[in-house]
Amino acid sequence: MPFSFLLLVLAALAVVSYRFGTARARAVAPGRQSQLHSRPMYHGLYAAIWCGVPALIVATAWVAFQPVLVKGLVMGGLPDSYSALPEARLNLIWNDIRNLALGDVVRAQPAPEIQAAADTFHRLYAIGNAALAVLCLALAIAGTSYALKRVSMSLRARNQVERVITVFLVLSSLVAILTTVGIVLSLLFESLRFFGKVPPLEFLFGLHWSPQTALRADQVGSSGSFGAIPLFTGTLLISLISMCVAVPVGLMSAIYMSEYAHRKFRAVAKPLLEILAGIPTVVYGFFAALTVAPFIRRLGEGVGLSVASESALAAGLVMGVMIIPFVSSISDDVINAVPQSMRDGAYALGATKSETIRNVIVPAALPGIVGGVLLAVSRAIGETMIVVMAAGLSANLTFNPLDAVTTVTVQIVTLLTGDQEFDSAKTLAAFALGLVLFCVTLGLNILALHVVRKYREQYE
Amino acid sequence: MSEMTAVSGTPGRRTRDLVAAGIGRRYRAERRFRIFGLVAIASALVFMALLFMSIIGKGYSAFVQTEIRLPVAYAVSVIDPDGTRNLDDMRRANYGKLYRDGIQSLFPDVTSRQDRRVLNGLVSSGASFQIRDAVFEDQSLIGKSGEIWVPASDDVDMLVKGKIDRNLPESARRVSDQEIAWIDALEKDGRLATRFNWRFFTNGDSREPELAGIWGAVVGSFLTMIVTLALSFPLGVATAVYLEEFAPKNRWTDIIEVNINNLAAIPSIVFGLLGLAVFLQFFGLPRSAPVVGGLVLTLMTLPTIIIAARVSLKSVPPSIREAALGLGASKMQMVTNDVLPLAMPGILTGTIIGMGRALGETAPLLMIGMVAFIVDIPGGFHDPATVLPVQIYIWADSAERAFVERTSAAIMVLLTFLIIMNAAAVFLRGKFERRW
Numbered sequence: 040m041p042f043s044f045l046l047l048v049l050a051a052l053a054v055v056s057y058r059f060g061t062a063r064a065r066a067v068a069p070g071r072q073s074q075l076h077s078r079p080m081y082h083g084l085y086a087a088i089w090c091g092v093p094a095l096i097v098a099t100a101w102v103a104f105q106p107v108l109v110k111g112l113v114m115g116g117l118p119d120s121y122s123a124l125p126e127a128r129l130n131l132i133w134n135d136i137r138n139l140a141l142g143d144v145v146r147a148q149p150a151p152e153i154q155a156a157a158d159t160f161h162r163l164y165a166i167g168n169a170a171l172a173v174l175c176l177a178l179a180i181a182g183t184s185y186a187l188k189r190v191s192m193s194l195r196a197r198n199q200v201e202r203v204i205t206v207f208l209v210l211s212s213l214v215a216i217l218t219t220v221g222i223v224l225s226l227l228f229e230s231l232r233f234f235g236k237v238p239p240l241e242f243l244f245g246l247h248w249s250p251q252t253a254l255r256a257d258q259v260g261s262s263g264s265f266g267a268i269p270l271f272t273g274t275l276l277i278s279l280i281s282m283c284v285a286v287p288v289g290l291m292s293a294i295y296m297s298e299y300a301h302r303k304f305r306a307v308a309k310p311l312l313e314i315l316a317g318i319p320t321v322v323y324g325f326f327a328a329l330t331v332a333p334f335i336r337r338l339g340e341g342v343g344l345s346v347a348s349e350s351a352l353a354a355g356l357v358m359g360v361m362i363i364p365f366v367s368s369i370s371d372d373v374i375n376a377v378p379q380s381m382r383d384g385a386y387a388l389g390a391t392k393s394e395t396i397r398n399v400i401v402p403a404a405l406p407g408i409v410g411g412v413l414l415a416v417s418r419a420i421g422e423t424m425i426v427v428m429a430a431g432l433s434a435n436l437t438f439n440p441l442d443a444v445t446t447v448t449v450q451i452v453t454l455l456t457g458d459q460e461f462d463s464a465k466t467l468a469a470f471a472l473g474l475v476l477f478c479v480t481l482g483l484n485i486l487a488l489h490v491v492r493k494y495r496e497q498y499e
Numbered sequence: 500m501s502e503m504t505a506v507s508g509t510p511g512r513r514t515r516d517l518v519a520a521g522i523g524r525r526y527r528a529e530r531r532f533r534i535f536g537l538v539a540i541a542s543a544l545v546f547m548a549l550l551f552m553s554i555i556g557k558g559y560s561a562f563v564q565t566e567i568r569l570p571v572a573y574a575v576s577v578i579d580p581d582g583t584r585n586l587d588d589m590r591r592a593n594y595g596k597l598y599r600d601g602i603q604s605l606f607p608d609v610t611s612r613q614d615r616r617v618l619n620g621l622v623s624s625g626a627s628f629q630i631r632d633a634v635f636e637d638q639s640l641i642g643k644s645g646e647i648w649v650p651a652s653d654d655v656d657m658l659v660k661g662k663i664d665r666n667l668p669e670s671a672r673r674v675s676d677q678e679i680a681w682i683d684a685l686e687k688d689g690r691l692a693t694r695f696n697w698r699f700f701t702n703g704d705s706r707e708p709e710l711a712g713i714w715g716a717v718v719g720s721f722l723t724m725i726v727t728l729a730l731s732f733p734l735g736v737a738t739a740v741y742l743e744e745f746a747p748k749n750r751w752t753d754i755i756e757v758n759i760n761n762l763a764a765i766p767s768i769v770f771g772l773l774g775l776a777v778f779l780q781f782f783g784l785p786r787s788a789p790v791v792g793g794l795v796l797t798l799m800t801l802p803t804i805i806i807a808a809r810v811s812l813k814s815v816p817p818s819i820r821e822a823a824l825g826l827g828a829s830k831m832q833m834v835t836n837d838v839l840p841l842a843m844p845g846i847l848t849g850t851i852i853g854m855g856r857a858l859g860e861t862a863p864l865l866m867i868g869m870v871a872f873i874v875d876i877p878g879g880f881h882d883p884a885t886v887l888p889v890q891i892y893i894w895a896d897s898a899e900r901a902f903v904e905r906t907s908a909a910i911m912v913l914l915t916f917l918i919i920m921n922a923a924a925v926f927l928r929g930k931f932e933r934r935w
Contacts, residue, residue, distance in 0.1 A: 106783030201829060209741060211733070221773055291536045296540070315547055317859075319859025319860070319917070321910075322859075393528060393529045418766075422766070423766070423767065423862035428896075456866075
């Protein structure tokens, strides 16, 4: 791993220039250190920044764009007959070239022009890596010597170092924005390409989902159909089942914890409940598929019902359990925010504890609880592993919880795992589903935050 | 006023009677409500207990493995026919023949070709690697004969562990009566034993359940977590410091704040789509690589770390800041020398919790190809790798009966890691938390 090695070398160089910088600052003002504008440490940091930062920027940019650049050069160097080929075919050729150049096992004897391209690839990478190393080291040394030359009594090293740190802070806080922009752009871009092949109305309101596109155009069902309604209803059904578990159990345990439970009971039971939130979803999925689903199936057969082996009920139940701690911790916060004076007022009128809770506290906390439930719904909709492992793949348009249904997230995973070309409607459909998922969860979150914020102010 | 007189007219008795008549009912409702609450908590805890019991019950047996003690003749003619002791040639030798000869020598009366093939099937194909490793470790074995413990095939393992029911009719079970007879004969000879399954901890993935291990996935998880930690910790702390200590209160910082809160609630699979479109398609980074997994998980854990770090920074009292500024520190000096060290325990706790979530995350990694079948142990950040939760997913999907216990055992390992991390977080919080 040459890049990690380069980073290590740069870090070592930065440490060295830090030492040089502090030593130089001390040497500039022997015995009169208090007259230095900045403490020697800052001169050291100043030198280290000049040593490391320019080289690091160049190295990062290089690593990010090298693959794209190399691909362009290599593919551009192929004979003209290749440039007319369709994109999918070109991608395959590109893979061949890469495998050849990276020394993987390749099928048969490659064509001479492919072999030549692979050699170019290899050479470009070798040149690139060597050039990068030389460039970075040169930048590091040049930067250090520039910084060391500037060290003097009046150099405002601290201000400059602080300015660099501030810039770093601002840039870091932009990463969050960039992430959102990246998500929106990549989803939108791919979805638009999908909607170029399948009309949006057919996607959003079609009743039939079978994305299997055939290999040859003359096969039956070669086009595939992308009506997502069965996925939406499946998602809603499973979310609904999970809410039927999570809301009553989560709410009642929050009420018991905050109004009835002894302090010691609370200290034990609350962290225990929170363990449920820390269990990875893949574990829940395994449990749902291997223990809960067969159990429900046997139970159903016992009373004479036919239950699908991948029933929506099993996935929904387990997902509900996963969400319990989420509902209960939000409800707990909201219930504790209800002012004590309201409880005291109800008790003074002779209400029992449960009457106070049902008639005073829960109505007062209701907006917050609703907000929490909305957030929980958005989690249930976006939850992936439980449904991938325990719910089915067949897109049935049904509201029977004993049937198998499929969900948006399951389809995204099945459409995108395994090797496919990136341009087929099948792969792009996953991005369109992702866009729907993103919009719905975002909408639910904004709505929930709005509800919570609007009503929280009532008691403050 | 008139109502007052109406009530006092029948000197207060009616109200009191009403209350007294209803009080029993109301107290019963009170008790019922209380019991509902207890039942809710109990049902959640019971479910959790069931989950743990089911996983431990299914998985504990994966820590042992049925092995067979075979007589092996380390024949020169097979291992090193040319007598050159060339290691490359010796690596390619047909060690499979050695274990097959070994098991057949135990049952000399089995002669038909088909029966012999079934008999060979009792021993795992991994036996040839085991014999090869033994030869490479001690070359003086060549030409001698000895005994060696080799893994049994997964069906034998399942039968010995009682996961295949002997009492089923022969047609309904995977192991025939003949095979059971052989297994019993081996057991009577003391040639069959369950021993500690070290392969589970040292091997990579395999199509053969008895050879499959988690080490490849553990290394993959470790590499991915290193990338995640190295990126998300500095970025998260820097963002939190900026928003909490430096940022002016304006529209722009409001947008950043709302953004971070929304990112925290976006389904993880969407981050996988982002990784696929941006890191793999646009930047051309390799599929299945820990570096890409780390990048995706970084974006996912950033909000958690930022939010925890901000809470922690907020809890440092303003008097600390004022004292530092009063002594002539610059704002940056105040933050780096005074505020950050005091907030660090809280930030570290939040980071550990965020890393715990990243360690258990599966869905986004499926999108970037970490779900591939990978036998080799990854050696670097660009090698194809998988991670522990994805390995669990892959095994849970496998058809072989023996993968169920491997899956459960891998879950136990994953949960152990998570428990250690969370215990560390709780410990940090308890030890360094300061109340001002």
